Amino acid sequence: MQKQDDLDYVIGASEGDDLAKDVVCSRYKSFRRTYDDLISKNLGSFNSKTQTEPNLEVLIAQTKFLIGKVVRNTNVITWDHSFRDKIPELLAHIFAIWTLKNTQHYNNSRGIDESRAYLLMPHVAQVIAIFRILGIGYDKNVTIKKHRIHFSIIKSNDLINNLVQIGTGEGKSVVMAITACVFALVGVDVNCSCYSEYLSMRDKNDFAPVFRALGIEERIEYGTFNKLCESFLNEQCNIREKVHDMIINNKNSIDVVKTTGRVRPKVLLIDEVDVFLSEKYYGGLYTPSVYLKDTTIKNLIDSLWENRNLRTLNTDKALPVYQACASRFSNWTFLFDGAIKDMLTALKSFPSSAYLVQNDKIVYVEGESVAENVVRGYDTVWAYYYENQKGFISQESLEKNVGIIISCGTFSYAEMPHEFAYIAGVTGTLKTLAKPEKDILENVYEIHKNTYMPSVFGKSNRNYNSNNDVEAVKKSEYFMRIRGEIDTMCNAKRAILIFFESEEKLMAFYNSEELSSIKLNVQIITEKVSTKERELCIKRAATEGRVSLLTRTFGRGTDFICQNQQVLANGGVHVLQTFFSEELSEEYQIMGRGARQGDRGSYRMILLDSDLEWVLGADWEKKIPEINGSTLYVTLDKARNTRYESRCAGKKVGIEQCKREHEASRHFKNALSEGDMSIVKDFLLQQNRGVIIDSGISRTLLLMDATGSMSNLLSAAKDTVCTMFERAAVVLAEKGLRSDAFQM
Known part of the structure; x- marks a missing residue:
């Protein structure tokens, strides 16, 4: 039996930290009265035979009027009790716009009451979930601190970083979108981040008519965690464009970028937080790079490919094609030395990663789709040459997609949420998170409150018994x-x-x-x-x-x-x-x-x-x-939980190392904006030093046994080895010896 409109059931079955059910109940009733009234008035004047949708100009104007003077100045948003009290009415107006923007199945001939079955309308659980995200429905004795980030502040005694669990197919995208509307209307930039490009774009397109109607489309950004990093990366200036322009024009100085700080506070809404906590993201790195393309560069790479079995760094540096590059890019010759080392090494191991040829491009499988904009170092460059030689990649595509790769930093996904004034999210698996994951959310990201919404469809009708x-x-x-x-x-x-x-x-x-x-x-x-x-x-x-x-x-x-x-x-x-x-x-x-x-x-x-x-x-x-038999699942689940919790605890070493690299890259980003060429050059040298290929260097091969019960410690072991090599480099530098004799 469906219970999407059963207020008593939803509130009775809801769980959460400091959940004030009486407050939620009264606020929902207030919301519902306003919403029903708005729908009735607008449908009463709507003729589905002559109009595609009701005229919403008055409703939109009323919605914006409700915001009042929440925005005090460019850097401070005040979210006080007086505004909080308006939220049920504001949500009623936004939801009414959403409903009336989706009247394609409305059947006027049935009459208003019966035809409501053909309208998209909010469920009780969706509205209550939004209440909790926006600070409504917490016991009064909860102390909630203000959120600050750089020059932007959300002053609030109500908002608190929190997560809401909503079941599969029960409207997480609706909760995310309507919540985003509220923040955007008060002058906040909203990032709705998801693990999937396909799902992210689907949700954005579904709610774009509402965003456009309210004039807030530019303030709401949907995208993957990669796109989140990209937005942070280019906040002050486009790093890739800046680095490309600097090198391709052989500049020895750069202009200072005029920055005014962050104009509006930023809010992060995360879809499926357990994915963000996976090894790919929490402990993962985002490594932006630029392609340098020029006739002299193409000639150099052609030469490396054509004579790939005979090359060393010294022989390549003696060639006319290298001398032409050195002359053309005299201020950046060190980047070419590092690139040649990497290209020669990649040639020896090619192909080191699986790829596809699609639409005259080298592409890779990323998540649930094929990504055309992914470059996996020089392995991708040599893949273009190899497939061109076989006739599967055109000469035009080869010319367009090969060049020298310049690394522009190493940014940690784990550090990204700290850039936001407020964090909230929806997920279907909040209760299944391991204890170390819950500790990360609370201690690292200060997400202190959780809400668990019941299924509006009642008890599950799934036939499953783990024993059998x-x-x-x-x-x-x-x-x-x-x-x-x-x-x-x-x-x-x-x-x-x-x-x-x-x-x-x-x-x-x-x-x-x-x-x-x-x-x-x-x-x-x-x-x-x-x-x-x-x-x-x-x-x-x-x-x-x-x-x-x-x-x-x-x-x-x-x-x-x-x-x-x-x-x-x-x-x-x-x-x-x-x-x-x-x-x-x-x-x-x-x-x-x-x-x-x-x-x-x-x-x-x-x-x-x-x-x-x-x-x-x-x-x-x-x-x-x-x-x-009947004990198989219980045994497997217990062993999995033990292993997973141990692996989560082992992430700490890697996160600390990622944080150091992130801070160094952030320092470079700032130096690029401030025109500090000394810091910029030194950073690019360190990032693009290239692998060691000198025969006189001692090389150490590390083999790690990752089978059986010890496999859960593999990530921590790798991170510790990386730290060991970093420390060895520091000791060598202090002794006046080559610090790159140890490299990871």
């Missing part, structure tokens, strides 16, 4: 068991989604003998599938008898909506996971692709026993017969 629906099988049975699951679902006239750990494992099953008889009727959804084809496959995935093989990426954020009542009556969409997730949050997300919004559905795991070595240890073969 998780099994580990031998390799000889693995594909056969997956095929058996497919046959069971197809015979029941249901749909099945099968998630694999990687494309390689997916294709192994797809090309197996076990699947051969129905292979032509099976659809594949991987990162390499085009966006258009992928959207079509996703729409078909929940139809009767449909079999879909997917990579794990699509187990998060992808909506498989079942509109076939017969499929739902037969049991709904079945989700089969063929690997054991390292993080519980991923498992919950994959499970959530079925049984959405109160629909029926089911979930199972069929695991390959040998794949469980990472969680059970080296003696997995001995353990599995002892635990297979």
Whole structure:
């Protein structure tokens, strides 16, 4: 039974820190009265036969009037009790605009009351979630401090960094967008950050009509965590353009950039915070670079490729093509020396990373899609030459996409949230976060309050029991068991989604003998599938008898909506996971692709026993017969949690190292704006020194055993080794010896 409009149910089942349910209840009732009144008035004068949507000019003007004089000056936003008291009414107006901007299914002939079923309207849980994000519904004894960042301040006794858990398919994007509208209307810049470019752009496009109507589109930015870094990078000036102009024009001095500080405060809204806390981001680095392209540079790279088996740094420096570059870029010759070292090293190991040739470009798989703007060092440059030689890359594309790569710094994703005056977010997996992750949120980012919204669709109708629906099988049975699951679902006239750990494992099953008889009727959804084809496959995935093989990426954020009542009556969409997730949050997300919004559905795991070595240890073969059955999942989950918490704790060493690199890069960014050429040159030298290729240098090879129970310490071990090499360089420099004799 759907309970999206059941206020008593939602408030009764809601949980949260310092949750004042009586306050939330009264504020929601106030919101609802205003919202219903606005909808009735605007629909009363709307003729769906002659108008595409109601005239909203008056409603928009009323919405902006409610803001009043919240903005006191360019650097201070005052968010006091008087403004907080206006929020329910303000939200009612914004939600009314959203509803009335989506009247395409409104049927005037049915009358206003009945036709409301055809309108997009906010659920109780969505409104309450926004209340909590905006500081409403906390006990009065909670002390909330002001948020400051550089020259921008949000003065508030109500706002506090917080997160809200909202279930899969229950409107996280609505909560993010409407919250962003409130902040943007009071003069705040909002970053809505997500792990996925595809999902981020989808949400932005869905709410763009509302943003445009309110005149706040330029203040709300949707994008990935990479885009978040890019915005920070170019806040004072475009670093890439500045560095490119400086070198390509052989400048020995740079102009000071006129900066006035941050004009407006910035707010960060995070979608799926558990992804941000993953190793890719929390502990990951963003490394911007520029391509230098010039005739002399192209001639030098051509020479390296044509004679790739004969080259050393000294022989290359004696060539006319190098001398031409040295003359053309006399102030930046040191960058070319470092680049040649890196190019020669990359040639020896080429190809070191997997790539695709698509649309006359070298592209890489990033997340759930193919990224055309990713450069993986000189491996990408040599890939262009290699594919051009084979005839798969045109000469025009080669000329356009090769050059000298100049690193412009190393920025830490983990430091980015500190640039914002206020942090909030929505996620589907707040309760599944490990304790070290919760500690990071509270102690590092000062996110002190959490709210857990109940499902508005009531109790889940998912058929799943971890005691019976998780099994580990031998390799000889693995594909056969997956095929058996497919046959069971197809015979029941249901749909099945099968998630694999990687494309390689997916294709192994797809090309197996076990699947051969129905292979032509099976659809594949991987990162390499085009966006258009992928959207079509996703729409078909929940139809009767449909079999879909997917990579794990699509187990998060992808909506498989079942509109076939017969499929739902037969049991709904079945989700089969063929690997054991390292993080519980991923498992919950994959499970959530079925049984959405109160629909029926089911979930199972069929695991390959040998794949469980990472969680059970080296003696997995001995353990599995002892635990297979009702205790299998409990044992795996306990071992996973222990391992994951240890790995989270081990991130601290890496974060500290990333922070040092981030601060150095930030110092460079400031020097670039201030015109300090000495700091700029020294930083670019350090960043682009190149690998050591002199034969006289001693080289150390480090081998790390990452199997079994010790694999959770691998990241911490690597970070510690990096620190060791850094310290060795300092000692060598102090002794007057070459500090780059040790390099990581």
